[in-house]
Amino acid sequence: MAILFHWNSATPEIWHNAFAAAGCGNDIRSLADPGNVAEVEHAVVWAPPAGALKAFPRLRYIYSIGAGVTHVTLDPEWPSHVPIVRLQDRMLVLDMSCHVIHWVLHFHRFYARYARQQDQGVWLHHRYPENAERRVSVLGLGQTGKDACIRLRDLGFPVTGWARSPKRVEGVRCLHGDENFDTVVRAADILVNLLPLTDATANILNASVFDRMPKGSFLINCGRGGSVDDRALLNALDGGHVECAALDVFREEPLPADSAFWTHPGVFVTPHTAAPTNERSAAEFIAAQVKVAMDGGRPAPIVDPERGY
Template structure:
């Protein structure tokens, strides 16, 4: 059997040894050295060219290097009959939770205000807010969202979660469905978006949603750039409806130099690095996925394409 690794942003020098160690009985090939396409049983990929996966005649399954699959579903020739598995691995989850907690604390402790004071050489204490008085809302309660909720609860924040289907998470209020979204938003001083990108969630972070948040709320988008209408965010910041935002994902990446988000004093921009897959732990996770598929089982992260995640 052969596995093909293809990514333009992840370094094969780190991935190939990890995959070979985790899959000692499988040949690992690195794009663009595909060899005979008929040899490829599994493809571990990020942003493959349109039509490429369909050109592998004996492909058994498609494995996404990231937690998102929109880089694959954009392909009109995607072999939709094949199992599609998104990345579920402890390093990715831990990294995302670190970033979410860090940014929640950053906004909670008003670090943007202290940075502004520093630039003016102002020595002034700002009124503190206890964590149990700060209401954090997490949109998306899958593997990443649920772990972030657990850690925020441990820090004694007042945490709620919202998802398409009902979830139960210890220490957090859980809301579900469009009918409960307004109540969830109304109690979210800091809103974290960890939703998958689907037709239903595209552009969900818009003017109408921002208007339902408490005045002076913060928004943290670590889902997908397509979740956010950037002009609506800028307008809400200008009007004071939003206090600040952290954005790690954008509709156009890299973020164009002319974007006003780069220089906005109330916006933190990071280059899609909230969480990055760790080759060693990811290779072990993908090896387990392949073993499960070969045995006829259902691996973690198996995507339902009708739902979009």
């Protein structure tokens, strides 16, 4: 039961130690030296080359070294019959919540305006509302979305969460389904997107959504770049309906040098760093799930192929 491991930025010692500590053995293979491919039953990967995984005929599970799985599923040749285990890491969840809180406070207290004023040498106060008067809507109520909602709730913000299916978070108004999406958008003084990219969420943040958000609202996107209609967002920013946007994810990464997002005064770009994989905690989690599978159990969480997450 060999393990294929592929991540170009990995610290091999961390992963080998985690696999050994979990009791997974030490038969760790690489794409450069896979050995007998029929012996490989587990693939722990981030962004494997297109077509690479189909070479392993007895693969039982693919483990994503990251919360997203499109780095696997966008490969037209990936073995789609093999279940994908998604990373569910405590440090990733905490890092994402910290990112969201940072930008909520940044926009809530008008720090973006002060940054522009500093460039101009302008001393001018902007009165911000109480936390209880600034409505935050969070799209996506998975593990990261729920945690962000709870932390924002505890800061006194009125939080509305939205998901495709019913969810419950104490102290948070939770809505679901297409029939409630309009309500969530209209209540978004600050809109946080944590949705995965699926057929249903592609371009979900479009001109219609931006028009329905309150004038002077803010967008924080740390879900997936393909969820945002880029031109519609730029138009909303240019027209002043959306005041600012903090974007951590993009349709094309790295963000092309000629993208208008780089130079737009209302856009804050971060290079997909909202919740980078913490190697030690991720290695511990994945190694534990590999061991579950080796012992005959079913690792978790398994990606639902129809929903895409």
